[in-house]
Amino acid sequence: MARLALVGTILILVTIPVGLLAHFYLPPFLTEEMPRPELPRLEPFTPPLEGGPEGENRGVQPPIPLPDGVVTRLDTAEPVVALTFDDGPDPLFTPRLLEILRGEGVAATFFVIANRAAARPDLVRQMLADGHEVGNHTLSHARLTDLPELVVRHEILEAQRVLETITGERARLFRPPYGRINEAIFRMAKEEAGLTTVMWSVDSRDWEGISAREIREKVLANLAPGSIILMHCAGGVSEGFTSTLEALPSILEALRSRGYRPVTLGNALGE
Numbered sequence: 126m127a128r129l130a131l132v133g134t135i136l137i138l139v140t141i142p143v144g145l146l147a148h149f150y151l152p153p154f155l156t157e158e159m160p161r162p163e164l165p166r167l168e169p170f171t172p173p174l175e176g177g178p179e180g181e182n183r184g185v186q187p188p189i190p191l192p193d194g195v196v197t198r199l200d201t202a203e204p205v206v207a208l209t210f211d212d213g214p215d216p217l218f219t220p221r222l223l224e225i226l227r228g229e230g231v232a233a234t235f236f237v238i239a240n241r242a243a244a245r246p247d248l249v250r251q252m253l254a255d256g257h258e259v260g261n262h263t264l265s266h267a268r269l270t271d272l273p274e275l276v277v278r279h280e281i282l283e284a285q286r287v288l289e290t291i292t293g294e295r296a297r298l299f300r301p302p303y304g305r306i307n308e309a310i311f312r313m314a315k316e317e318a319g320l321t322t323v324m325w326s327v328d329s330r331d332w333e334g335i336s337a338r339e340i341r342e343k344v345l346a347n348l349a350p351g352s353i354i355l356m357h358c359a360g361g362v363s364e365g366f367t368s369t370l371e372a373l374p375s376i377l378e379a380l381r382s383r384g385y386r387p388v389t390l391g392n393a394l395g396e
């Protein structure tokens with residue numbers, strides 16, 4: 126019995142210091158800084174379109190009849206047209222588009238997505254500095270007609286707040302993503318945010334991935350005094366707008382030769 130007690134005591138006396146040593150001593154290979162992999166250089170983040178690419182959403186839009194009060198063309202017999210560019214800003218296409226418009230001395234209206242604006246506020250400020258107008262195209266480009274009232278309100282009002290933070294002024298124009306609107310959404314935009322809803326009368330269909338020549342033909346074939354022309358300066362995942370950039374100079378040239386003058390929507394609507 127006494128021997129057993131002695132063995133136990135020895136075991137305890139050996140175990141405690143070994144345990145302490147193991148606890149405080151870490152071998153060098155565990156404490157050395159591990160080599161870290163190089164991080165890839167990332168493009169500035171462009172949030173995706175919440176409701177998916179334009180091409181997957183536009184089969185039956187815009188709805189007919191539209192709510193009373195939605196603007197689809199400028200009420201004028203003057204040879205003026207309004208160029209509108211949706212879904213920006215993005216770091217890829219928007220800066221090149223701004224450069225073309227700057228070079229041509231033409232002002233347009235940009236319906237921007239507020240979460241994209243928050244990712245690249247510099248591009249939104251550049252739009253204003255270049256004399257363009259900035260309109261509300263919701264917070265995340267969601268399909269408003271599929272959403273509960275509370276979420277629709279958030280999409281519109283939060284976009285207003287974000288845009289005002291960036292630009293210092295309240296947006297006055299609203300365009301619903303995919304042209305999806307109904308009476309309740311129209312009234313909410315008007316009564317709660319003071320927004321005029323503007324659609325378009327000429328769709329360039331540049332979101333279909335067509336060529337620059339086809340875009341040009343679609344725009345010019347449907348032109349009339351007061352036309353509101355829909356184009357894009359950014360899009361969904363895998364949607365490119367190189368054709369829009371290619372088509373734009375020759376569209377502007379054709380407008381000039383036909384005597385049309387591009388105007389911004391807010392000015393033309395007296396907003």
Ligand SMILES: [Zn+2]
Nearest residue numbers: 211212302303
């Ligand atoms: Zn859009």
